[in-house]
Each structure stands twice: as structure tokens, then as C-alpha cells.
Amino acid sequence: MDPCQHEQHEAHKEYAALCQLPGLEATLQSLGVEANAFSCSTQPSAARMAITCCRVLRQALPQVMHEAGEPSETRRLLTSFSERYEQLLEEHMGLQRKCRDLTSKNVKFEALAQQAEAWQSAHQAAIARIEELSSENADLKEQAKLLKQQGIDPKERLHLQQRLIQKDAELQASMHAMRKLEEVMEEQNALVEQNASLKRELRELLTRAEEARESPKVTSVAPETNNNFNQLSDLSARCHAAETELKETSAALEFLLREKGRRLEDEEFLVDRRLVASMLSLYHEHLASGQRALAEQILAQALSILGVPKEAQRSQRSAAQARLAEPLGDAFLDFLEKEATESGTAIHAAGEQTLTGSTLLQPVTETKHSS
Structure with missing residues (x-):
């Protein structure tokens, strides 16, 4: 192509x-x-x-x-609107930042205002307290100045010294009585423990005697019964001695409490805090060791020393009722008499060793008469 x-x-x-x-x-x-x-x-x-x-x-x-050289009206308006929108958006963002800053500053300002009010009220209270203390200080200075000018009467000074010596002596006597009371209570605690051990031995002997009564061979019971009666007579004597000593210590304790109460009622009421602290410590020690009776006695004594005679009398009455509710010596003698009667019946029924049975009953009778 x-x-x-x-x-x-x-x-x-x-x-x-x-x-x-x-x-x-x-x-x-x-x-x-x-x-x-x-x-x-x-x-x-x-x-x-x-x-x-x-x-x-x-x-x-x-x-x-x-048209290429000059923008159209629509494009110009659109560009203008875009620029205005961006400017307004920036202003809006700036206003939001300012609003957040103002909000945080407002919160801080409110907290500072509350703190300022609290400090102002505390400052006013401190000023009032300072004025009160200043007035009291001025009064005390005036009184001290008057006392310094007037001086103390020699007779009044001598009287105050005598009162001080007397109260010191009373305090020493109270401390000495407190030490004696602690010694007596320790002895009483030892006697209570000894009494508890005697009760345990008594229960063991009761168990052994019961086992001996249930034994089918009567011939072997007689020597064991003789040993049991010897042990029972020994325990009876020890129990009577412990009860006598316990009664003596209780009587001495009650006498000391009465003497202390009489002295506190007759004289002016003054108690050393060290004495109260030692008694409370002793009370807590007895309570922690499970010796509630001794703890209650310590508490009663402390209440009596602190000037609560009604509570002390109530405690003494409850202690006396508790002692009367435990006739340990009578119960022990009844047990000895019962054991002697049962052993004599068993020996007579067997037909052997009647002489041994009569010699076993003699210590029991002597123990009963002595009690």
C-alpha cells in the first residue's frame, strides 16, 4: 500500500x-x-x-x-471553604486544649481553696489557743510573782514536809504489806497445788481400793488393804496439815486485807501507781496460768486498795463460801470409815486374819478423833 x-x-x-x-x-x-x-x-x-x-x-x-490561567468560581469557593474549615478546625482544637487546661486548673484551684479554708480554720483555732495559753501564762506569772513576794509560811512548809514524810512512810508500809501479801499468796498457791496432788493420790488410792474389793482372792487383799490403810492414814494426816496451813494462810490474808482496808478508810486515800501495776501484772499472770481463784483474790485485793470496799467484801464472801463448799477433811474421813467397814466385812466373811483387821481399824479411829 x-x-x-x-x-x-x-x-x-x-x-x-x-x-x-x-x-x-x-x-x-x-x-x-x-x-x-x-x-x-x-x-x-x-x-x-x-x-x-x-x-x-x-x-x-x-x-x-x-480557564487554565484563572480558576473557576466553584474551585475558588471550594478552596476558600477548605482553608476556612482548616482554620476553624485548628481554632476548635486550640479552644478544646484551653478548656481542658482551664478545667484542670479549676479543679486544682478548688482543692487549693479547700486547703486554704482548712488552714484558715486551723490558724484561727491556733490563734485562739495561743491567746488562751497567753492569758493562762500571764495569770500563772502573776500568781508566781505574788507567791514569790509573799513567800511560804515556815509552819506551812514544816507541815508539808511532815505530811510528805508521813505519806512516804505509809507508802513504804503499803509496799511492805504488799510484799508480805505476795509471799502469803505464793504460799497459798503452793498449798493449793499440794492439795491438788493429794486429791490425785486420793483418787488413785480409791481406784486401787475398788480394784482390791473386786478381787476374788480375799487372802491377798488383806496385806494390800493394810498398806492402803497405812497410806490413807498418812495422806489423811498430810491433808489435815495442808488444810490447817491453808486456813491459817487464808486467815492471815483476810487479816491483812481487813487491816489494809481499815488503814485506807482511816487515812487519806493515796495509792502508788507502781503498786497497782504490780498487782495487775500478778493478776494477769495467775489468769494466764489458769489459777482463776488466785487471780480473783488478787483482783479483790486491788479493788480494796483502790477504794472499792463493797466489791472486796463481795469477793471475800464468795471465797468464804467456796471454802465452805469443799469439806475435804470430812469427805476423806467418811471414805476412810467406809473403807474400814468394807474391809472388816470382807475379812470376817473369809474367816481369816481377824487380828490383822482389828489392827487396821485402830489408826483410822485415832485419825478420826484427832480430826
Whole structure:
């Protein structure tokens, strides 16, 4: 194919494609070009196509250049609105930051205001207290000045010294009595423990005697019964001695308490705090060791010393009733008499060793008469 014909064919094809573009007429009209410039009804020559394109380009080029050089009104407004929006957004963000800062500052200011009110009230209270102390100090200075000017009467000073010596002596006597009382209570505690051990031995002997009575062989019971009666007589004597000593210590303790109460009632009531502290410590020690009776006696004595005579009398009455409620000696003697009667009956029924049975009953009778 000839190159010229080929170029002509390509030009016709491009021209036909241009004519078939959608919106070509509207675009040409907006650019101020005649709408019928491109006509696809006939196939123009190459020269005609070139002329038409040049004319359209010449007519549309000024409008295109004008629009390219200056933005349209819509684009200008859009740009202006975008810039204004960005500016307002920055101002809004700045106002939010300022609002947050002002809120935090307001919270801090309220806390500081509350602290200031608290400090102000405390300052006013301190000022009032200082004024009160200043007035009291002035009064005390005035009184000291008057006392310094007047002086103390020699008779009054001598009287005060005598009272001080007397109270010191009373305090020493009270401490000495307290030490004696502690010694007596320790002895009483030892006697109570000894009495408890005697009771345990008595229960053991009761158990052994019961086992001996249930034994089928009477001949072997007699020697054991003799030993049991000897032990029972020994324990009876020890029990009577312990009860006698316990009664003596109880009587001495009650006498000391009565003497202490009489002295406290007759004289002016003054108690050393060290004495009270030692008694309370002793009370807690007895209470912790499980010796409630001794702890109650210590408490009753402390109440009596501190000036509570009714409570002390009530405690003394309860202690006396508790002692009367435990007739240990009578119960022990009844047990010995019962054991002697049962042993004599068993020996007489067996028909052996009657002489041994009569000699076993003699110590029991002597013990009962001595008690």
C-alpha cells in the first residue's frame, strides 16, 4: 500500500473516532465553537479535516487558556471553604486544649481553696489557743510573782514536809504489806497445788481400793488393804496439815486485807501507781496460768486498795463460801470409815486374819478423833 494512502486512511479513522465522542457538541458549545464543525455525515478530504481541526483549535484555544490561567468560581469557593474549615478546625482544637487546661486548673484551684479554708480554720483555732495559753501564762506569772513576794509560811512548809514524810512512810508500809501479801499468796498457791496432788493420790488410792474389793482372792487383799490403810492414814494426816496451813494462810490474808482496808478508810486515800501495776501484772499472770481463784483474790485485793470496799467484801464472801463448799477433811474421813467397814466385812466373811483387821481399824479411829 502507498504510504500516502495509508496516512489518509488513518486520518479518516481518527476523524471518525473524534466525531463519535460523546458530549462533543456540548463541549464545543461551552468552548464557543460551532457545534456543526465536525460532521460525520460525509467523508471529508484530508485537507478539509485539517482545516476543520485548525479552526476548532483556534476558536477553543483562548477559552482553554483562560480557564487554565484563572480558576473557576466553584474551585475558588471550594478552596476558600477548605482553608476556612482548616482554620476553624485548628481554632476548635486550640479552644478544646484551653478548656481542658482551664478545667484542670479549676479543679486544682478548688482543692487549693479547700486547703486554704482548712488552714484558715486551723490558724484561727491556733490563734485562739495561743491567746488562751497567753492569758493562762500571764495569770500563772502573776500568781508566781505574788507567791514569790509573799513567800511560804515556815509552819506551812514544816507541815508539808511532815505530811510528805508521813505519806512516804505509809507508802513504804503499803509496799511492805504488799510484799508480805505476795509471799502469803505464793504460799497459798503452793498449798493449793499440794492439795491438788493429794486429791490425785486420793483418787488413785480409791481406784486401787475398788480394784482390791473386786478381787476374788480375799487372802491377798488383806496385806494390800493394810498398806492402803497405812497410806490413807498418812495422806489423811498430810491433808489435815495442808488444810490447817491453808486456813491459817487464808486467815492471815483476810487479816491483812481487813487491816489494809481499815488503814485506807482511816487515812487519806493515796495509792502508788507502781503498786497497782504490780498487782495487775500478778493478776494477769495467775489468769494466764489458769489459777482463776488466785487471780480473783488478787483482783479483790486491788479493788480494796483502790477504794472499792463493797466489791472486796463481795469477793471475800464468795471465797468464804467456796471454802465452805469443799469439806475435804470430812469427805476423806467418811471414805476412810467406809473403807474400814468394807474391809472388816470382807475379812470376817473369809474367816481369816481377824487380828490383822482389828489392827487396821485402830489408826483410822485415832485419825478420826484427832480430826
